[in-house]
Amino acid sequence: MDKDRFSRKPSRRKDSPSSKNENTGAREKSGPRHASYEKDYIFWCNTCNVPLIGQRCCTCGGQGQKLVLSQPADVRFCSPYERSVLREQLVSSFGCDPIGERIVLLNKIPGDDKTDEVIVDGLYFGVLGFDLQSMSYRFEPMVQGAKILMGNPVPGKLVVLKKSSRHLNGKKVEADLVQSMSLDIRKGDSVLVVSGALAGFGVSYCDADELQDCRGPAVRVRKIDSQSASLNPKVSSMGDVIAANIDHLRSLGKNAINTIKGIANQKDFRDLPVHVSFSGGKDSLAVLDLTRSALRNRDVKAFFLNTGIEFPETVDFVHEHCAENNIELIEKKAGDSFWDNVVTFGPPAKDFRWCCKTCKLAPANAAIEQCLENAPTCLTIDGKRKHESFSRARIAVSEKNPFVPGQLNIFPIRDWRAIEVWLYIYWRGLKYNPLYDQGFERVGCYLCPAALSAEFQRLRDLHPELYSRWNSFLKDWAEESGFTPEFIEHGLWRWKELPPKMVKLCEDAGISISGRETTSQFAIEMTSGISPCRAGGYSIEGAVQGLSMRKAGNILNIIGSTSFSEELGLLLVKSGGSTVKLFSSGSLVVNADNREEADRLFAAVSEQLLRNHRCTGCGICLKACPAGSISLDGQGGVLISESCIRCGRCSGSCFIVKYSDRMNIIGSSLR
Structure with a gap:
């Protein structure tokens, strides 16, 4: 296992698991390929102990502390399932879970798979990530989180170093400078590090019972300093968070509603049919609610593309939500298009999304043709957001869909982060897709190559029959294509051309990629x-x-x-x-x-x-x-x-x- 797998994550903060030099080096070599998000921060009210999407706390009136986030800064609330995973990692590694029932934020950062910064009480607590080598979660503390964990009477994974005058940050420490090491420490573990008045975190280069015989570095200190860190005595609820952000939420909602009204009520558009692209996800849920508030006198329909490989929960939720709220639902089904074509094309990949043409584009065109029977154009209110991905970072307020003629898209929440979407949903009391509480950050097709390996594991747990059908196909395809079972197990089928980081992972884990032609015949x-x-x-x-x-x-x-x-x-x-x-x-x-x-x-x-x-x-x-x-x-x-x-x-x-x-x-x- 790569001892420093979580040490390569880009960040602009000093207390990140990466250094600034490590970040910028890779970008300088390849040039500025991605957008940079200016809205890469939130605030935290230390008095009320709540996150803020604006600087002023609407409860106490105080000014929040600014928290700079690693890009793309699409911070969100920790779901119940993610909280259980975090608790398990904390207890198994460090012998305690000091967070309890506190509000926890997760900020998605670059990594091989699901990787998030963990923010608690306005403190950068650590990084929770899914490791593709071990196919399991790992938690690495940041320096503030390490100091909180050390508050446990008997903290696990503790390394005590002899007092030294040498600079320790980022340094490898020889065994003779280690005063003691917890017996539960194994090579590659994230560890808590203490040296006199200094405290922080690092990674172990040896098992605890091998320390006496260790001839090389025993520990690498990631970061260590003398500053203090502790949890806020106040434990807040989601109701407290909503109250502290109420004015900001009203302003967000008003601006989005005005965006919809400003375009939909223009002279050329006021008589056009309006529908909301309703996928069953959180963003389209918020947009559907905003659109109905903005266009109360218009017939607003919901449009659902059923690809035939949707989660059952998503299909049920879409139908139930529209029925309960008296919303006309236009559902276009792709049927068995995916399964009819997968044998011919092979598994879809991040860079080979043949499935979208058959399962999305054809039904979308059919739906638009239906809407255009009595109008030259139709308005589609869409929940796409800039912070979702770098590929969406430059979306405009509205634009004609170049892929579906006759459709004008409006993006009223394009500037929202995930935390703002969730706060809006909680504030409005909207029922949402239950998959979000069960470990899914996205709720698209259950076998989408854009999904994470961590989410495929959840698919196996929640829907073993769906997982079994897809996994059986992948294994048969791998055998015919000359790939090993490990190639499928570690999710490498999700790329037609393996990116460098995946090639490196295969080298580290000893996974053969010989079945994949490095240079396809063109x-x-x-x-x-x-x-x-x-x-x-x-x-x-x-x-x-x-x-x-x-x-x-x-x-x-x-x-x-x-x-x-x-x-x-x-x-x-x-x-x-x-x-x-x-x-x-x-x-x-x-x-x-x-x-x-x-x-x-x-x-x-x-x-x-x-x-x-x-x-x-x-x-x-x-x-x-x-x-x-x-x-x-x-x-x-x-x-x-x-x-x-x-x-x-x-x-x-x-x-x-x-x-x-x-x-x-x-x-x-x-x-």
């Missing part, structure tokens, strides 16, 4: 000739073998403006009046005004996909670009930014493009 074939479209213009359909959506998204800005839907596994490129749709399943569809443009665009897209798939990283194109829009992506390809002026000079300098006709990659129909 080919592009035209599957249908140029044909007229019913809506006008011409189209070409093709298939891309060995497609990398990451590499495609990195380079196709040279063709036109790009939009990517992570949910649909779809990359859309607009070039003048023409469009290119590239699905993670490998399907390629080109639409243009005339035959010549469709043919030209298909060839141009094929050429650029080939260019980035076979890229050698020579860097010649960087020098050829007059706009400075090209950089190497660090993973065997180029990255073309939105500043590209599409002059074509980089393509002209690329020997792969120059000799593409000799590589037998693009179907003969293009030549």
Whole structure:
């Protein structure tokens, strides 16, 4: 097991489990690929001992202490199941659970799987994470949490160091400097560390019973200092939290309602049909309530895409909520589309979401067509939020859906964090999907590759029949594809191309990835000739073998403006009046005004996909670009930014493009 698995988490805080230098190093190498959230903090009222979403406490009127959060700062309340996991980890490792019934916040931070900062009483208590090597939870204290744990009369996992004048933070300590070590300590354990007046935490490099024979470092001190830390004597309830935030909640709700009214009541939109995209999740629940409050005189319907692989609890909740609140529900079902296609395509992956095309996009278009029977456009109120993921960080207040024509989306809670969504739900007394209390941070499809391994374990516990069907398929697929059972057990099927951190994990755990081709054979074939479209213009359909959506998204800005839907596994490129749709399943569809443009665009897209798939990283194109829009992506390809002026000079300098006709990659129909 990696002794410092939780030590690599990016953070901007001094008391994080990572140092500032460790954070910024990786980002500097690859460049600023992600958005940075300015709203990366909350406040804490120490008088009332409650978290605040605004600086002023609405109960005592005092100013809250600012708590800076690791990005993306989508902090939330700890669920009952997560609280039980945390309690188990604290008791088993340190012999106590000092938190009791206090309000606990979890802030999602980067990690191999489910990983959260734990915040208690405004203190950074520790990190709770699911370890993909051991396939179990681990808790690592932060320095404030370590000092609270040391308040236990007989704390577990305690290392006492001899007093020393040397600087200890981040240092490895030899065995001869260890005065004592709790007998329950094993190699790789997170430990509490004391040295004179200093206290903090670290990681053990040996078993306690091997200390006398240890010839190398015995402990690595993560952080240690002389400051004090203790829990607040006041224990607050959720009712106290709501009361302390009531004015902020009213303002949030009012702003969201005004956003909906401001767009939906415009002259061009006031007579259009309105529906809320209701997935059964917390965000869509809040938006449905806000929309009904904003448009009391409009017929607001709920729209539910039933993919056929939803949790039973989600389907039941959607129907029950709409029935209890007299809301008309439009449900579009994908039926067995997933199971009908999974044998052909194999398991979906984070970078291969073929399932979204069949299970979401087709039903969504059917629903929109139904709504557009008597109107040119329909308004969809959607619960997407910026803080959910870096891919959603730039969503606007409203935008036309490039993937579903005729739909105008409105995002009234795009700036909300999870804590604000939950406070709104608690304040309004809304019933919510019971899965949230049972260990699920998201409640989408139960076998979605975007889900975490920790959540797949909960699926096994709650729905063994659903887990068994999917796991049986994965095992059969792995055997046919040459993968080991461990490949499936550790959730590595969730990637078509394993990211570097997963490759490293496999190396550390001794998991073979030999069944996965490191370089997929690449080919592009035209599957249908140029044909007229019913809506006008011409189209070409093709298939891309060995497609990398990451590499495609990195380079196709040279063709036109790009939009990517992570949910649909779809990359859309607009070039003048023409469009290119590239699905993670490998399907390629080109639409243009005339035959010549469709043919030209298909060839141009094929050429650029080939260019980035076979890229050698020579860097010649960087020098050829007059706009400075090209950089190497660090993973065997180029990255073309939105500043590209599409002059074509980089393509002209690329020997792969120059000799593409000799590589037998693009179907003969293009030549």
